Amino acid sequence: MITPKTLSGFKDRLPKEAMAKQAVLEKLARVFKSFGFVPIETPHLEYAYILTQEESDIQKEIYLFKDHGKREVGLRFDQTIPLARFIAQHHNALGLPFKRYAIGNVFRGERAQRGRYREFTQCDFDFIGSHSLLCDSEVIQVIISSLKALDLEEFCVWINHRKILNGLCAHFGLGSNEEVVTFLRIVDKLSKIGEQGVLLELSEHFSQDFKPLLQILNTKQEEESAEFFKSVAHLKELHPLVREGLEELETLFDLLLSLEIDPEHFRVDFSIARGLGYYTGIIYETTLNQLTSLGSVCSGGRYDNLARSFSDQNLPGVGASIGLDRLLVALEELELVENKSTSARVLVVCMQAKHFAYASQIAQKFRQSEINTELYPEIEKLKKPFSYANHKGHEFVVVLGEEEVKRESLTLKNMTTGMQFNHLSFLRALAMVSE
Amino acid sequence: MITPKTLSGFKDRLPKEAMAKQAVLEKLARVFKSFGFVPIETPHLEYAYILTQEESDIQKEIYLFKDHGKREVGLRFDQTIPLARFIAQHHNALGLPFKRYAIGNVFRGERAQRGRYREFTQCDFDFIGSHSLLCDSEVIQVIISSLKALDLEEFCVWINHRKILNGLCAHFGLGSNEEVVTFLRIVDKLSKIGEQGVLLELSEHFSQDFKPLLQILNTKQEEESAEFFKSVAHLKELHPLVREGLEELETLFDLLLSLEIDPEHFRVDFSIARGLGYYTGIIYETTLNQLTSLGSVCSGGRYDNLARSFSDQNLPGVGASIGLDRLLVALEELELVENKSTSARVLVVCMQAKHFAYASQIAQKFRQSEINTELYPEIEKLKKPFSYANHKGHEFVVVLGEEEVKRESLTLKNMTTGMQFNHLSFLRALAMVSE
Numbered sequence: 001m002i003t004p005k006t007l008s009g010f011k012d013r014l015p016k017e018a019m020a021k022q023a024v025l026e027k028l029a030r031v032f033k034s035f036g037f038v039p040i041e042t043p044h045l046e047y048a049y050i051l052t053q054e055e056s057d058i059q060k061e062i063y064l065f066k067d068h069g070k071r072e073v074g075l076r077f078d079q080t081i082p083l084a085r086f087i088a089q090h091h092n093a094l095g096l097p098f099k100r101y102a103i104g105n106v107f108r109g110e111r112a113q114r115g116r117y118r119e120f121t122q123c124d125f126d127f128i129g130s131h132s133l134l135c136d137s138e139v140i141q142v143i144i145s146s147l148k149a150l151d152l153e154e155f156c157v158w159i160n161h162r163k164i165l166n167g168l169c170a171h172f173g174l175g176s177n178e179e180v181v182t183f184l185r186i187v188d189k190l191s192k193i194g195e196q197g198v199l200l201e202l203s204e205h206f207s208q209d210f211k212p213l214l215q216i217l218n219t220k221q222e223e224e225s226a227e228f229f230k231s232v233a234h235l236k237e238l239h240p241l242v243r244e245g246l247e248e249l250e251t252l253f254d255l256l257l258s259l260e261i262d263p264e265h266f267r268v269d270f271s272i273a274r275g276l277g278y279y280t281g282i283i284y285e286t287t288l289n290q291l292t293s294l295g296s297v298c299s300g301g302r303y304d305n306l307a308r309s310f311s312d313q314n315l316p317g318v319g320a321s322i323g324l325d326r327l328l329v330a331l332e333e334l335e336l337v338e339n340k341s342t343s344a345r346v347l348v349v350c351m352q353a354k355h356f357a358y359a360s361q362i363a364q365k366f367r368q369s370e371i372n373t374e375l376y377p378e379i380e381k382l383k384k385p386f387s388y389a390n391h392k393g394h395e396f397v398v399v400l401g402e403e404e405v406k407r408e409s410l411t412l413k414n415m416t417t418g419m420q421f422n423h424l425s426f427l428r429a430l431a432m433v434s435e
Numbered sequence: 436m437i438t439p440k441t442l443s444g445f446k447d448r449l450p451k452e453a454m455a456k457q458a459v460l461e462k463l464a465r466v467f468k469s470f471g472f473v474p475i476e477t478p479h480l481e482y483a484y485i486l487t488q489e490e491s492d493i494q495k496e497i498y499l500f501k502d503h504g505k506r507e508v509g510l511r512f513d514q515t516i517p518l519a520r521f522i523a524q525h526h527n528a529l530g531l532p533f534k535r536y537a538i539g540n541v542f543r544g545e546r547a548q549r550g551r552y553r554e555f556t557q558c559d560f561d562f563i564g565s566h567s568l569l570c571d572s573e574v575i576q577v578i579i580s581s582l583k584a585l586d587l588e589e590f591c592v593w594i595n596h597r598k599i600l601n602g603l604c605a606h607f608g609l610g611s612n613e614e615v616v617t618f619l620r621i622v623d624k625l626s627k628i629g630e631q632g633v634l635l636e637l638s639e640h641f642s643q644d645f646k647p648l649l650q651i652l653n654t655k656q657e658e659e660s661a662e663f664f665k666s667v668a669h670l671k672e673l674h675p676l677v678r679e680g681l682e683e684l685e686t687l688f689d690l691l692l693s694l695e696i697d698p699e700h701f702r703v704d705f706s707i708a709r710g711l712g713y714y715t716g717i718i719y720e721t722t723l724n725q726l727t728s729l730g731s732v733c734s735g736g737r738y739d740n741l742a743r744s745f746s747d748q749n750l751p752g753v754g755a756s757i758g759l760d761r762l763l764v765a766l767e768e769l770e771l772v773e774n775k776s777t778s779a780r781v782l783v784v785c786m787q788a789k790h791f792a793y794a795s796q797i798a799q800k801f802r803q804s805e806i807n808t809e810l811y812p813e814i815e816k817l818k819k820p821f822s823y824a825n826h827k828g829h830e831f832v833v834v835l836g837e838e839e840v841k842r843e844s845l846t847l848k849n850m851t852t853g854m855q856f857n858h859l860s861f862l863r864a865l866a867m868v869s870e
Binding site for chain 1: 436437438439440441442443445446447448449450452453454456457464467468469470471472473474475476477478479480481482484485488496498500501502503504506508510519520521523524525528529530532534535540542544553554562565567568569570572573576689690693694742744745746747776777778779782788791792795796799802805807808809810811812813823826827
C-alpha cells in the first residue's frame, strides 16, 4: 500500500475551495474581457535560459531540471517573463497595442511558510505597446472593477510614480541607480521595522540625513485629490522629475474622477516603490481597508520596455497582477465566498431501482430549465441522501416514491426552510425552485 | 539578446486559439456542473512514488526530477492517479458518492510528433463510490450533452462491456488474465493492421483459431437497439459473463432511451477494449461521424477500485476523459470555433487626446450595459484603428471627433455591413449594438 500524500509545500483544493476559486476567476475574467483584454496561454515549462536571465532572489527558487532530450528546462515562476518571451516571439502576428490577461499557476521552491505554497495562481493583465496615460488609467479601472465584482467595497489603490521617487532621490543626493535601488529597498521595510529601523539601516550605507526625505515618502493622501495635489505642489520645485511625475498623476486622477469612480478607491502614497526591476512610471498597490495586514492584493505599474532581453523592439506597457491566493484568504475572512460543496441546487432521490428512469427524466427536465440537478445513485433509507444533501449544500431534495411516480408527480423539500410539499407537478416544483 | 523560443514539444496559444479553447472549457464545465459534478484541484507536481506505481509505457515519459529539498518529484502525466491519491487521502471529508470534474494540464515527454504536444489539457469527470448502473448511464449522458453543447451533432458513443470481452475470451480458451491482455492488445490494432495482420500476430502467441472470435468482436450495432440485442442474444449461451454483460447493456440502453436521447448517439461495438488497466465494466469510446480518423474524442468506463494502491477502502466508479486538444482540432475542422482575436465587440477611437475622458465615459457606459468595449489608446489617423479592428474582429467602431463630443454624440460604424451612422445618441448606438 502506498501512502497517499501531497508533495511538501503543495496543496489539494477540495470542492468547496475549488468552487470558490473558480467563481472568483470567472468574475475576474469577465471584467478583463469587458475591457478588451484577451487570454493567451504559454507552457508551464520553458527553456531554463529564458527563466534565469535576470538576477534576483527568486532565481534560486526556480525548479530547474533536464527533460528527456537533455535540455535544461524550468517551471515558470511568474507570468511576466513568459509574456515578454511571447510578445517578442509573436508581436508581428499579434498587432499592437496588445492587451492580454493570463490566469495560471507558477512555481517557486520557497522555504515552507504558513499559508504560502510552492505552486500558486496569478491573474495578470497587461496593456502593451502604448505610452498613453489612458492605459495607466484603464489598468487602475480594471483593478477597481475587479474588486467590486467580488463584492469588495472598502479598498484603496495606492498610487505613486517612479519619476517622483527618482526625482526625490536625486534631490537628496542619491546619484546612481544603484544607490537609489539600495535606498528604496531599505525604505520598503518601513512598515516592518519602523522609521527608526529604516534610518539605522540607511546610516550603514549612506552619510546623508534622510529624515526630511523619509517624511516626504511618508505622505499619504487623506484629503480630496485637488486639495492633496495643492498641498504637495511645492515638491515640484525640488526636481524636474518630481514635477513630471506629479503632473502625470494629476492628469491620471482627472481621468479617473471623470469616470465617476469613487475617489475613496484611489489615492496617492509616496511610499509605494514596487520592487525595482522593470517599473519606470506610475505604480500602485492595493489594500483592503479591513485587512491591511494582508498586504497588497493587486500591484502593478508602467514599464518602458517589457521584452528588452528578447527583442530590439521597444515594447512599453502597463500591467498588474492579482495575487489570487491572498485574495481568496481575504474573501474567506470577509465571508464573501459561498460555503457549498455541490454545484447542484437540486438532489433527486428515488426509493426503488425500477424508478431510476423516471428519476432521470425529472433530473433532466430540471437541467433543461437551467437548474443544476444531481441524481442520487443508490437506493437507501431517506436519512442517508438527506444527510448527503445537508453535508454538500443542496437547496432542494426531490423524493420519488411509488405514489409520486404513479401520479406523475414529485415531493419537494426546501432544505433551507425545512418545508416539504407533496405530490407537486413538475412545473409547480420548477416554479418553487426558480423563485 | 536572448532568442525567444518555446520549449521543444510545447506551444503557445495566441488569443484566437486561447479564446476558442476557453469557450469550449466554459461550455464543458457548465454541462459537468449541471449534473452535479464539482471541481477539485490537485498540484501539477506529485511525489515521484505516487506517479510511478504502475507499469506502463507512459512511465518512461514522466518528467521526474529532484526538488529543492532533494525530494524525488514528477509532473503529473494524467489526472487519474492524482484523483486516486486525492480520494484515498480525503474520502472522509468528501463523503460518498463523490462526483468530480477536473480540467487541467498533464505532461508527457513523448517523442515529438506532428500535432502532439508534451503538455496538453484533459477534461475528466468521474462518479465515485457507487455500483449503480445509473452512474454509467449518467456519464454517457454527460458525454452526449457535452458534445451537443459544442454544437456537434453527428457523433456516436460506442459502448462495450468488459464482461462480454472476458466471457468471450474464456469461451475461446483464453484462460489467464495475462492471455486476455495479450489477446486484446493485439486485437486493438484491428483498425491499423487489418484482420489478416491481427490473425498473423495472434498466431505468434496462440494456437487457437480466432477467426470466429474476431468475427464476433467485429460486430457493431447498426440497427435499432432492440433488434440488435435480439440478434446477439445467442451469445449469452457462450459464457455466463457474456450473459451478464449483455443484460447490463440492455438495461443501460433502456435507461438512455427513456431519456429520449437520440439513439444515433449511442451504439454497441464489441471491438472496444479501452486499454486494459483498471476498467472492469461498461466501457466506451466516442467518434465524430465526419472525422472518424481522428479516433476517440472521449473515452471512459467503469472500474472496480480506483484507489487500490492507496487505500483498503473499495472505491468503485465510472469516469470518462475528453481529449481537449483533439476535440479542438475537430471543432476547427468543422468550423465550429469563433474566428476572433478580441474579447470586445466595440472599439472606441478618439481623435484628440483632450477627449480621452469623454471616450472613457462612453466605453464605460457600454460596459455597464454588458457590452465588452475596448478603448484605442493612441491618437492616430483613423486608418490605423480601423485596420486594428479589422485584424482583431471588433463588430463596431465608435469614432469620437470634435463634433461628436460637442453634441454629446458618437459616430458608429458596423464593421460587418460597413454602414456608418453619424452623431448618434449613446442610447441609439447601444440599441444598434444590442440588436
